[in-house]
Amino acid sequence: MDKSKKLTAKDFITIGIFTAIIFVVEMAVGMTGYIHPYIVAGYVVLLPLVCGIPMMLYYTKIEKFGMLTIMSVLMAIIMFVTGMGYLGAPLIILTGLIADLIAKSGGYKSYKKTVISNAFMSLWVCANYFPILVTADSYRKSLIEGGFSEDYANSLFRAVNPKTIGILVIVCFIFGIIGAVLGKKVVRKHFEKAGIV
Amino acid sequence: MEMKLDPRTKLFMVLIVSTIVMMSATTPLLWAVRILITLIPLVLLVAEKKYSSALKFFLLYVTALVVNFVVLVNSDGGIVVSLLTGYCGIVVQFMPSVITAWYFIRTTKTDEFISAMQKMHVPDGLTISLAVVMRFFPTIAEEYRHINDAMKMRGIVLGGGNVVKMVEFRMIPLLFSCVNIGDELSAAAVTRGLGGTVKRSSVVDLRLTVKDIFMMALFLSAAILFIAVKYIR
Numbered sequence: 095m096d097k098s099k100k101l102t103a104k105d106f107i108t109i110g111i112f113t114a115i116i117f118v119v120e121m122a123v124g125m126t127g128y129i130h131p132y133i134v135a136g137y138v139v140l141l142p143l144v145c146g147i148p149m150m151l152y153y154t155k156i157e158k159f160g161m162l163t164i165m166s167v168l169m170a171i172i173m174f175v176t177g178m179g180y181l182g183a184p185l186i187i188l189t190g191l192i193a194d195l196i197a198k199s200g201g202y203k204s205y206k207k208t209v210i211s212n213a214f215m216s217l218w219v220c221a222n223y224f225p226i227l228v229t230a231d232s233y234r235k236s237l238i239e240g241g242f243s244e245d246y247a248n249s250l251f252r253a254v255n256p257k258t259i260g261i262l263v264i265v266c267f268i269f270g271i272i273g274a275v276l277g278k279k280v281v282r283k284h285f286e287k288a289g290i291v
Numbered sequence: 292m293e294m295k296l297d298p299r300t301k302l303f304m305v306l307i308v309s310t311i312v313m314m315s316a317t318t319p320l321l322w323a324v325r326i327l328i329t330l331i332p333l334v335l336l337v338a339e340k341k342y343s344s345a346l347k348f349f350l351l352y353v354t355a356l357v358v359n360f361v362v363l364v365n366s367d368g369g370i371v372v373s374l375l376t377g378y379c380g381i382v383v384q385f386m387p388s389v390i391t392a393w394y395f396i397r398t399t400k401t402d403e404f405i406s407a408m409q410k411m412h413v414p415d416g417l418t419i420s421l422a423v424v425m426r427f428f429p430t431i432a433e434e435y436r437h438i439n440d441a442m443k444m445r446g447i448v449l450g451g452g453n454v455v456k457m458v459e460f461r462m463i464p465l466l467f468s469c470v471n472i473g474d475e476l477s478a479a480a481v482t483r484g485l486g487g488t489v490k491r492s493s494v495v496d497l498r499l500t501v502k503d504i505f506m507m508a509l510f511l512s513a514a515i516l517f518i519a520v521k522y523i524r
Contacts, residue, residue, distance in 0.1 A: 103485040104477040106416050110423025111473045115466070117424070118431050147462055151470070160416075168420055175309050175392055176385065284463050285470075 101160055109161055112152040113168045119144055135253035138266035142216035146273025149212050150281045156202050159194060162215060166190020169218060181228055185221035189214050205278070212277075213270030220263050226254050294338035298407035300503040301395045304332065307510040308391040311517050312384065324517050326356075328510065329387040332394040339398045348390050355382035396425050406493040419485060423476070430472060431465070438464045 123140050126133050133140075156162065167190070170183035193215040200207025226233055234247050254262065308328055329352060336345035358379040401422050408418040438461060442448070447460060484491060 101416055103419060103480050106419035107423050107473055107477045107480060109416075110420040111427055111469055111476075113420065114424045114427035114431060115469060118428070144458060144462075147458075148466060151466055164416060164420055167417065168424060171421070172424070175305055176388060180313075280459070280463070285466075288467075 099158060101158055101164075105158065105161060106164075108152075108155050109164050109168070112148060112155075113165050113172070115148045116145055116165075117169070117172055119148065132249060132253050134250060135258070135262060137219050137222075138262050139269050141219045142213075142266060142269040142273040143276065144273075145216065146212070146270075146275075146277030147280050148277075149215065150208075150274060150277035151285060153197070153202070153208050153212070154281065154285075156197065158202075159198050162194035162197060162211070163187070163190050166193075166215075166218065173222065182218075182221035182224040185224055186218040189217040189221065209271055209274040209278070212274035213267045216266055216270030216273065217263065220259070220266050223254050223259060223262065226250070227256055227259060230255075294335060294502070295398075296335070296506060297497055297499050297503045298395075298399050298403050299411065299497070299499065300506050301391075301399060302407070303507050304510050305388070305391050305395050307514045308332075309388045311514060312388045314517065314521060318520065320520055321517060324513050325387060328513050329390060331506075331509075332387075332391045336390075336394050336397070339394075341394075341397055344393065344397065348386070348393070351382060352386045352390070355379040355386065359383050396428070399425075400495075401426060402493060403495050403497065405491075406495050406497055409491070409493070410497060419480075427469075431469070434465055434468045434472075435461070438468075 120141060123137065123144060126140075152165075166187045169190070170186040173186065174180050174183060193211040196207055196214060197211035200211075202208075230251065234251065311325065311328060333345050333349055333352075336348070355378075358375065404422055404425070405418055408421070409415075441464075442460060
């Protein structure tokens with residue numbers, strides 16, 4: 095079993111596929127944020143819930159260390175390319191690494207560890223708030239210059255600011271757990287019955 | 292006109308455009324730079340004979356730009372106006388990087404991409420995963436359309452207003468087909484020697500030409516100009 099510790103081409107392809115799926119889900123949910131800024135804060139609820147299903151399916155495919163970390167690196171790259179900035183990138187990779195280590199300690203099979211690991215993995219959603227916090231003034235300016243209304247910017251900063259970020263992270267974590275539990279149920283219902291995993 | 296650029300040049304363009312997109316344009320000169328770096332990938336798309344996507348992007352970008360400038364100037368509030376400007380603002384803001392990324396994905400063959408990444412000494416794992424991500428977006432869109440068609444045939448339009456059902460009906464079949472495609476893809480990749488221990492050779496011979504160096508210089512100077520005008524003054 096020693097040889098199988100290294101990631102193979104098949105693993106890399108699995109990583110790529112699930113990263114693409116997660117990203118598409120993220121984009122679909124992200125589009126709703128332009129309706130009202132409070133929904134931007136609501137990402138911490140929506141994204142972990144919806145991503146729970148593909149993530150739990152992904153976890154059934156993970157057997158080796160590195161798959162979650164590489165996924166987070168890819169997410170960071172994609173986030174950068176789509177214009178989310180580079181500030182959140184180290185945080186995304188960090189959460190991926192932590193999630194990977196937790197899942198590893200459970201041998202990638204422990205249900206409890208998987209759920210907690212997924213909760214950490216969902217924290218990448220919060221990493222995208224990072225530029226809003228750190229570069230608040232210039233971000234606000236660029237929003238308004240970028241065509242958003244004053245109201246939008248005001249509401250966004252009422253929803254996401256240094257005071258609320260702690261709550262947002264905790265909520266994100268909790269919904270990461272809920273998403274994982276629900277996702278696992280869905281995976282059991284549909285995929286294990288069909289014999290896919 | 293033949294205008295094939297090296298994948299490394301295209302990656303460089305993506306990098307520069309994403310950097311510029313993060314900074315907002317404030318003066319007419321900065322807007323000019325932004326629009327210029329958006330138009331170049333569009334021209335390149337035309338040069339590579341991707342007419343329809345080039346036209347679509349062009350129309351979308353120009354419309355958003357016009358609405359953004361005209362409506363924003365004589366804006367009198369109102370929910371529709373603010374929603375409209377919000378959407379157009381987003382399009383104007385992110386369209387450059389979307390167009391460039393699209394240009395990169397559409398005109399780079401996977402073997403070219405892998406060969407380029409190898410030349411830049413990027414770890415194999417990252418290269419393969421990234422190549423799959425790139426190739427997979429069109430596949431997801433296609434599968435999604437098929438699923439939607441199948442749902443329509445059975446009379447399920449939006450899941451009966453039930454949000455959970457809506458997600459479930461779309462996501463589960465999509466995941467099913469994605470997992471299967473993944474298995475097939477792995478088999479195909481292993482057949483082609485991906486993941487072997489020997490260094491892979493490539494049929495495509497990538498070389499940076501004058502065009503590449505010109506394009507890189509152009510984008511680099513655009514970025515430098517942008518940053519210099521915006522921050523150092």
